[in-house]
Amino acid sequence: MSPRRSVAEARQTRADILACGMRLASVEGLEGLTIGRLAAELGMSKSGVLGHFGAKEELQLAVIDAAAEVFAREVAEPAGTAVPGLRKLTALCAAWVSYLERRVFPGGCFFTAAAAEFDDRPGRVRDTIAGLVSVWDRDLYRQVRTATADGDLPADTDADQLVFEVSSVMLGLNNALQLRRDTTAPARARRALGRLLGTPVLMVALLAALCQARLRLG
Template identity: 40%
Template sequence: MTSSRTADAPGTPARPTKGQATRAAILEAALAHALHAGLEGLSIGLLAERTGMSKSGVFAHFGSREDLQIAVIHEYHRRFSAEVFEPALRQSRGLPRLRVLFENWLERVTAELAAGCIYISGAVEFDDRPGAVRDALVAMVGGWHAALERAIALAVSEGHLRSDAEPAQLRFEIHGLILAVHHDARLLRRTDAPRRARLGFNRIVERWAAGDQASAGMSQAPAAARG
């Protein structure tokens, strides 16, 4: 007997159910609001108003405000990974991959300046507040830090960076550049912040480069970040 429903072609993603589509729409609205107002600005009532749903309808998908905040953190991390981390995996191991990771990260932070970064704003909101939301933030940021440190370690093992380069220290310094961009560009309205971050990254690479990798690394750097 032939089904009245047309089956999806092999290999194509399954179509989301109505419930999944509704949850995705709520999450999209929640993430957009959190980028501007922070995770603390989220509420079931607010999302009901923004999506034209009842509070009970939103509550059916997110059982509490805390569940909603955690879902937003996970969705932000998923998009961050898709835009920053996953494209870099197509690059060769070592310095080429590390450089693309940093450039993707910098481009994302620069694009978010008009709104905000959940990792940064969430840290301000929850750094001294134990609980499930803080735990989710720590897990997501910790996972990204671990991926960045692995990329640095690969640059060492590939002979692009010196053997005494400590991945945790270089990750700390690179992350500091991103935080400085966010601070200077958002608070001080310094339009040169991304260029200075690129220059800072190149200087880190030069300082830790193995053999003639420093000059090779600079030759691959954007012209605006040299000098």
Template identity: 40%
Template sequence: MNEESSGGPPDEPTDKRLLRGARTRGLILRRAVDVASLDGLDGLSFGRLATDTGLSKAGVQTLFRTKETLQLAAIDHARDMFVAAVIAPARGEPRGVPRLRAIVEQWIAYAAAPLFAGGCFRAATMTEFDSHPGPIRDALLRDQRDWRTILANQFRHALAAGDIEDLDPELAAFQLDAVLLAANTALRLGDSDVVYQVQRTLDQLLRPGDRTATAEIRLSPGTP
């Protein structure tokens, strides 16, 4: 390919517009997840976000078009923030017990010094749409299932290593998730003692197992 046909250098003004658009979208979504964590996803509106961010209502609406699109984008943004705050920092720990403990430790920090203004985003928004089938409920359900799968996979790794007593990984993940959701509510009410109860629950689930009597646990390739 010769120089004439290469198209020349990138269009700098276009690049700058794209960068500004991405920054504006990020600013809106950061405010949107806080609003949704406090007042629910139905509390989101173009006008409110425009007022809160100092942008024009037309500018906000141009980026998201419909309220449902805005709500879905807020769910995805909250998911990305949660992964970065809770899941990603634990990935450096060995799979199984160490990673489970790291995940829960990060979750406690996430809820105790809230990443979102209203506390755990998932806890704040799930009940709002649990009886309303559609794309919003599907997105919230996806996130809940993915979170429990992450927990269940670590219980499986711990079982395979013989580090914990025999248990049902899916049930253990359900139990741990339920405790964390209850802890979020308690922390929002100012009950910091609940952190100790979370740690006790995790200790019970991670009781040491007998390595010589560990049942064979088959893990699918690539299980995180």
């Protein structure tokens, strides 16, 4: 076996482990994600999995990083070409709704579940999750501030409050989809976002459709 092929196979194995880890963690939680559990699921030896991560916490952190890449690809990147400000804020929200509606992770929003699991447990895992959520909130905040400066949102808009309310809509949507299997929830979330952002519901729905089309085209 050539060194190049060996490296490529090791990368693919790691990618397979992380994909399985994200799927399992979104449903069963990060704490239930063990070397043994992944080895059994993938038909590998424990040493084979352990060789890629070394310890459970390192595995958890790697899975979180991989989930962040998925979120960026599914939500941030489809909205990346939108003009900063209200248009981009609306596009981000539309892509976020689409991400939840399409159940990209079988357990719903990976970070909603992970945050609930680790919110009162100090350590590297909690700090990493909190840091990623903060980065996302700051991006939303910047778009709100830009939209306010452009005059697309009222001059007295409280950016922190608006970001809080947008996030609350998404938490409610995730809960409705996962706990109650409410198929009307995405439409309700789009209406709520339309009221918060002062944009037509049709615009939110249209941007969601464009985001999905862009994802399908790769």
